[in-house]
Amino acid sequence: MSFLHDYVYYIGAFGLVAIGLLIILVKRNLIKLIIGLSILDTGVNMFLISVGYIRRGTAPIFSRPGLEPDGMVDPVPQALVLTAIVIGVAILALALALAVRFYKTYGTLDLRKAKELRW
Amino acid sequence: MVSPVLLLAVPLGLALCVPLVGRVSRRAAGFVPVIASLFNLVVSIRLLPTVLEEPIVANLGGFPPPFGITLFAGPVGMLLSALIALAGLVVSLYALSYIKTGPTVRYHTLYMLLLVGATGVVLTGDVFNLFVFFEILCISSYALVAYVGDRAGIEASVKYLIQGALGSALLLIGIGLLYGLFGTLNMADIAARIDSVDSVPVFVAMALIVVGLGVEAAIFPLNAWLPDAHSSAPSSISAILSGIAIQVGLYAVVRMVFTVFGASSVLLFFVFLGLLTLLIGELCAFAQNNIKRMLAYSSIGQMGLIMFALAIATTGSVTGGLFQMVSHTLSKALLFLAVGYMVYRSGSLEISSLEGMGRRMPLTSFAFTIGVFSLVGLPPFIGFPSKLLIVRSALAEQGVLLQVLIGLVLLATVIEGAYFFRVIQTVYFKKEEGQEARQDAPPMALLSMFVFVAFIVVIGVYPNLITDVLESGASELLERANYIGSVLG
Numbered sequence: 001m002s003f004l005h006d007y008v009y010y011i012g013a014f015g016l017v018a019i020g021l022l023i024i025l026v027k028r029n030l031i032k033l034i035i036g037l038s039i040l041d042t043g044v045n046m047f048l049i050s051v052g053y054i055r056r057g058t059a060p061i062f063s064r065p066g067l068e069p070d071g072m073v074d075p076v077p078q079a080l081v082l083t084a085i086v087i088g089v090a091i092l093a094l095a096l097a098l099a100v101r102f103y104k105t106y107g108t109l110d111l112r113k114a115k116e117l118r119w
Numbered sequence: 120m121v122s123p124v125l126l127l128a129v130p131l132g133l134a135l136c137v138p139l140v141g142r143v144s145r146r147a148a149g150f151v152p153v154i155a156s157l158f159n160l161v162v163s164i165r166l167l168p169t170v171l172e173e174p175i176v177a178n179l180g181g182f183p184p185p186f187g188i189t190l191f192a193g194p195v196g197m198l199l200s201a202l203i204a205l206a207g208l209v210v211s212l213y214a215l216s217y218i219k220t221g222p223t224v225r226y227h228t229l230y231m232l233l234l235v236g237a238t239g240v241v242l243t244g245d246v247f248n249l250f251v252f253f254e255i256l257c258i259s260s261y262a263l264v265a266y267v268g269d270r271a272g273i274e275a276s277v278k279y280l281i282q283g284a285l286g287s288a289l290l291l292i293g294i295g296l297l298y299g300l301f302g303t304l305n306m307a308d309i310a311a312r313i314d315s316v317d318s319v320p321v322f323v324a325m326a327l328i329v330v331g332l333g334v335e336a337a338i339f340p341l342n343a344w345l346p347d348a349h350s351s352a353p354s355s356i357s358a359i360l361s362g363i364a365i366q367v368g369l370y371a372v373v374r375m376v377f378t379v380f381g382a383s384s385v386l387l388f389f390v391f392l393g394l395l396t397l398l399i400g401e402l403c404a405f406a407q408n409n410i411k412r413m414l415a416y417s418s419i420g421q422m423g424l425i426m427f428a429l430a431i432a433t434t435g436s437v438t439g440g441l442f443q444m445v446s447h448t449l450s451k452a453l454l455f456l457a458v459g460y461m462v463y464r465s466g467s468l469e470i471s472s473l474e475g476m477g478r479r480m481p482l483t484s485f486a487f488t489i490g491v492f493s494l495v496g497l498p499p500f501i502g503f504p505s506k507l508l509i510v511r512s513a514l515a516e517q518g519v520l521l522q523v524l525i526g527l528v529l530l531a532t533v534i535e536g537a538y539f540f541r542v543i544q545t546v547y548f549k550k551e552e553g554q555e556a557r558q559d560a561p562p563m564a565l566l567s568m569f570v571f572v573a574f575i576v577v578i579g580v581y582p583n584l585i586t587d588v589l590e591s592g593a594s595e596l597l598e599r600a601n602y603i604g605s606v607l608g
């Protein structure tokens with residue numbers, strides 16, 4: 001059980017990534033694809049957080065007495081995730097705006113119906 | 120001395136001012152990108168001589184590397200930043216007359232953000248910062264592809280967005296792995312310690328990063344979005360996407376593989392991948408009837424050629440690859456700009472509709488012809504010395520394998536010549552019944568095309584003007600130790 005105990009966050013993160021990838025590869029409805037992208041993003045963010053996470057760790061505030069550096073959570077991945085979340089939201093917003101335009105133009109959200117462009 | 124930080128800060132600040140200027144006057148908003156690109160061009164060219172002697176390392180926020188974000192302005196970064204500023208300047212002049220309908224103020228804002236993203240990618244020395252600038256570049260190009268808002272544009276933009284977002288997710292996983300392995304995000308710091316850990320996770324991280332960046336760089340299996348996006352975007356945006364965006368993606372791949380990972384063992388794989396991309400791009404271009412799709416496939420082919428040259432990794436071939444990057448930016452941007460107005464006048468994207476354009480739009484057709492000659496590699500245009508350098512340096516290498524591969528590259532050039540000369544023949548020598556009135560592109564658009572023509576001819580006749588920069592760029596890419604040393608001191 002110790003393997004699960006140590007790696008549960010990684011397993012969860014890559015589980016989400018796999019679910020997101022599967023949705024993107026299988027689904028052809030634009031809204032579902034965007035949901036897939038969102039799940040994928042969440043998985044990636046969770047992976048980044050778990051890289052620096054320590055169980056029962058504290059915030060890295062050195063002015064408080066009695067706290068050791070090895071008990072502190074790495075703050076860099078959290079800063080990265082903050083940025084990554086903002087970027088993810090921007091992509092999501094743009095994707096949803098495009099989905100609205102797509103629906104207005106084609107009258108459907110099914111990507112297979114859009115056949116203007118071919119090889 | 121001017122700091123390279125200004126190359127990012129000034130255009131970014133001006134980009135956010137565009138909506139304010141647009142409130143006062145919609146027409147004035149179009150001049151903001153012109154000013155910003157002109158500023159970047161002047162600063163980049165002023166910094167070039169300094170950078171040739173010693174690269175400039177700027178620490179953002181005053182934190183010394185490896186803690187803060189560093190900007191690394193070496194010869195390659197400055198060359199590409201000058202190239203981005205030049206193409207950005209010329210295309211924004213073109214857009215003054217070309218982009219008239221639609222939400223023009225937003226167009227100019229997004230256009231400037233795209234240029235900022237591209238400049239940021241070529242200057243940054245931090246892996247996560249690379250991701251951020253890369254996303255700025257990508258998100259603005261997703262939006263710009265759909266600018267016209269027609270059926271094709273929206274479909275292309277949706278496809279591009281989904282594939283691009285998938286690529287960025289993979290890139291971010293790769294960066295997370297790197298951080299987990301090394302505890303740092305500074306490229307030089309990672310490069311210095313790359314041998315200190317187990318090679319399997321490093322390889323996984325490299326694969327994820329190369330695939331993630333490769334979507335934007337249009338490397339062969341990952342480029343399904345490109346012909347749609349580049350052919351459906353407004354022509355000024357196609358010029359920037361083909362001339363700048365994909366090359367910046369390729370630069371990022373090269374920087375990661377050469378400098379950060381120092382992975383000389385996988386380079387042969389990239390040689391084959393580049394050749395495959397080249398052949399597939401040119402063969403698909405040959406089959407097209409749509410002129411903008413043909414140019415888009417030709418861009419895929421050119422990316423393959425550049426990757427092929429860079430992956431051979433001798434000083435000569437990397438110089439040739441960088442030269443080909445410059446040559447491709449100038450020629451392909453010129454072609455898209457010329458085709459923009461030809462298509463606008465004829466009202467159709469079919470190659471057959473360009474019949475008689477040689478009489479109807481003589482100056483535009485002339486600029487188009489120069490672009491084609493340069494791209495195919497005829498002297499005295501810039502495409503000739505760049506292709507010659509690639510072929511010569513590849514032939515200088517020992518080994519039958521490379522000689523066979525270079526034969527295939529030349530075959531691809533022949534295919535390229537065949538489909539391009541077919542277009543030239545249509546433009547000039549297929550006579551239409553009933554002469555139409557002469558109706559050339561507007562003066563501003565012609566001016567921007569002829570700036571590119573001037574650069575193509577001048578550098579084609581005097582390649583020595585830029586070979587110094589290219590050679591020191593090649594040694595910057597090939598010698599990791601110098602890069603690490605100049606950042607970490």
